Amino acid sequence: MDKRCVGGYSKRSSAEIIPFLKTWVNLPMAIGFMVLYTKLSNVLSKKALFYTVILPFIAFFGAFGFLLYPLSNYVHPTALADKLLALLGPRFLGPLAIMRIWSFCLFYVMAELWGSVVVSVLFWGFANQITTVEEAKKFYPLFGLGANVALIFSGRTVKYFSNMRKHLGPGVDGWAISLKYMMSIVVVMGLAICGLYWWVNTYVPLPTRSKKKKEKPNMTTMESLKFLASSPYIRDLATLVVAYGISINLVEVTWKSKLKAQFPSPNEYSSFMGDFSTATGIATFTMMLLSQWIFNKYGWGVAAKITPTVLLLSGVGFFSLILFGDPLAPGLMKFGITPLLAAVYVGAMQNIFSKSAKYSLFDPCKEMAYIPLDEDTKVKGKAAIDVVCNPLGKSGGALIQQFMILTFGSLANSTPYLGGVLLVIVGAWLGAARSLDKQFTALRQEEELEKEMERAAVKIPIVSTNGSLESDSSTNTSTETSSPQNV
Incomplete structure (x- = not known):
């Protein structure tokens, strides 16, 4: 500044x-x-x-x-x-x-x-x-892993130049x-x-895609927006992105308010955040190694639902500790912790696991979902979702908090209502993931069918009865024609 x-x-x-x-x-x-x-x-x-x-x-x-x-x-x-x-x-x-x-x-x-x-x-x-969907299951988590490694190097670079200024x-x-x-x-x-x-x-x-691009006339901006809005597939993808932005914003801001109350000293706060960053990196690295196994064993649909499920379960625990901390205080004191400290720890776990699930599962799932789309929908839909919906989710969470604070006077007074909003948002997120899973599966089946039809249309050389080679493009070529008995 x-x-x-x-x-x-x-x-x-x-x-x-x-x-x-x-x-x-x-x-x-x-x-x-x-x-x-x-x-x-x-x-x-x-x-x-x-x-x-x-x-x-x-x-x-x-x-x-x-x-x-x-x-x-x-x-x-x-x-x-x-x-x-x-x-x-x-x-x-x-x-x-x-x-x-x-x-x-x-x-x-x-x-x-x-x-x-x-x-x-x-x-x-x-x-x-x-990239094909099968290749994406293998390589997309590794791309995310590379991005996290790059983040470490960029952080060290910034620190190096910061220290240089001291001299x-x-x-x-x-x-x-x-x-x-x-x-x-x-x-x-x-x-x-x-x-x-x-x-x-x-x-x-580069590999060629079997799914041919649909012939579409050049569309104006408004026509493109209407085209994207009319696609249930794109709407579900947009719901996933906006819901994640709003959910993580609602939880993170509330958690940080409790974190500052628990650690008012800047040194204590920065020390805790250092441990938090380290734990987030370890959890993300571990989840990225596990994500390939999750994709192979359980498929896209299960992988897409893990992030909202983690946010939902940990969110219930976090907001419950805030709302019902007093009745739980005697039991927590037996373990030497206060309700506020317990809420801070649970909120930290929520942020750690939700972010690690986001990088290792949510982002690869989101990117895989674009692969079966035709090129026109892919290009325009990706621009609309990634460029607009990402900041829209963050701004949406900020606007909800501003409205709650203005209505109820403070963030603490707004906590029960923020918890309710989180449940609604995550519910919509899970519904969109379930709907998108069905559409994604249908598109993949359609793509596989097109590949089979293309392979069947290729002329296949066969041996005729007189020993010469002939070509037959029919998919119902008789096995007797090329059998040893007839050669």
Whole structure:
């Protein structure tokens, strides 16, 4: 955040700005990208669409590190924001803070969109085009494992440059220097992504899908949205994504409020969160190793229902400890823990297992579900779901909490109602997963039938009675024709 901000309200901009960014900037930009992506998908090839989407991100992050941040003193309208704040009052602190440090806010939004656009739409979209469902069961959990390993390296990189700033002389903007290094790495890695994509498409023989693309005329944005809304398959997929976003947001915020009450000291809080992060990493790694066995033994439907089931069961335990902590206090004291501490531990377990299930099962299930779709539905549906529904789920959870707090006065008073909302959301999630399982199975059976029909249509060489080779495309070729007795 901008360190030059003056006045009490300006100092609080960092805390006030996040809800406005998530709801009123990030979500509209995500919707705008989805509209643009839908239009571009009608006129560009897959390769051109890939480069057209990723290159502006790479250019922006490079420009931010080397141009926008060094010039932030000149491009940020700080004086105008101060005048408007004095005129309008502290109620407009959030929106004015966005204007005050607009380049930093744009960086935040682009970083948020990077995960939805480059990872979810471009990477997973390409993986879905060249991977069969059976291959996806084997390799998709490994992709998630690789992403978690990359997260470890990125964290160590950030820590290295943070420590480097400590050794710089006085008057040196250490953050500007480390930002240039980090944005240089982002640019290099982004160009490496483009190079790898080009190499794979040029030199690696990619499998062809048997499911032919349906011939569709180019559609306008509104026609595309109506087309997607009319598909029960896409609606169920969207329900899964939005339900996860709302559920995890409702639980996590409530849990963190209890966590701060249990560990008011910053050192105690950070120590607990360090243990929490380690446990999450271990659980995620273990679940990713188990996920392939789950897919092979129980199939897509069971794997898709594990994440909401984990959230439901652990959510019942978490909210029960909050609501009925007093009657349970005597029993818990025998184990040396208070109801608040028990709620913190159960909430931590819920977050650990729900996130590990999300990375190892929910994400692979979601991506596998796109594979049997025709290319038009796959491209536009994935853009709508991954780019819009992800932030919509987060914003939806935040809006529900804001409404509850305004209605009941505090987050603590809203807890029983948040628990009820969680039950409804997870119930809808399980219903959508059950419906999607039936449709997914039907599409796979249809795809297998098409493959069988294609194989049956291939001309098969046979040996005739006079010893010459003939071709017969009939699927009902008599076995007597090629039997040893008739040769």
